[in-house]
Amino acid sequence: MTDEPAEEPETDLAHGKIVDGAPALAETALRAALARLAGWELAADGKAIRREWLFKSFKAAAALANLAAWQAEAANHHPDIAFGWGFARVSFSTHSAGGVTMNDLIMAARLNAATA
Ligand SMILES: C[C@H](O)[C@H](O)[C@H]1CNC2=NC(N)=NC(=O)C2=N1
Numbered sequence: 001m002t003d004e005p006a007e008e009p010e011t012d013l014a015h016g017k018i019v020d021g022a023p024a025l026a027e028t029a030l031r032a033a034l035a036r037l038a039g040w041e042l043a044a045d046g047k048a049i050r051r052e053w054l055f056k057s058f059k060a061a062a063a064l065a066n067l068a069a070w071q072a073e074a075a076n077h078h079p080d081i082a083f084g085w086g087f088a089r090v091s092f093s094t095h096s097a098g099g100v101t102m103n104d105l106i107m108a109a110r111l112n113a114a115t116a
Pocket residue numbers: 076077078079092093094095096097
């Protein structure tokens with residue numbers, strides 16, 4: 001027995017391993033996973049997940065964009081990022097799989113964990 005609190009499901013996902021060749025997830029599985037990933041939604045074409053953050057400055061938005069960029073470099077799994085005064089938008093898709101894989105969900109959970 002331990003006094004450690006149980007990990008939140010999202011934290012758990014953040015500890016997942018990025019693997020080559022992960023398959024695109026079916027929409028049902030994807031929607032179930034997104035329900036537990038705060039702030040992330042499925043893009044209109046169903047081939048990417050995305051989240052927007054709102055801030056009260058340019059530098060806060062730039063900081064989020066940098067964080068997402070360097071987390072991606074460390075994992076070798078890269079998002080599309082857009083930012084400007086007061087906003088940053090991050091989108092993950094696995095190009096090689098032509099859709100959203102576990103790798104994208106893991107990266108999204110890591111970004112949530114780092115910005116919580
Ligand atoms: C060779 C290298 O591992 C691949 O090009 C990686 C790099 N980063 C990537 N990022 C994303 N989002 N999708 C990919 O398919 C991908 N492929």
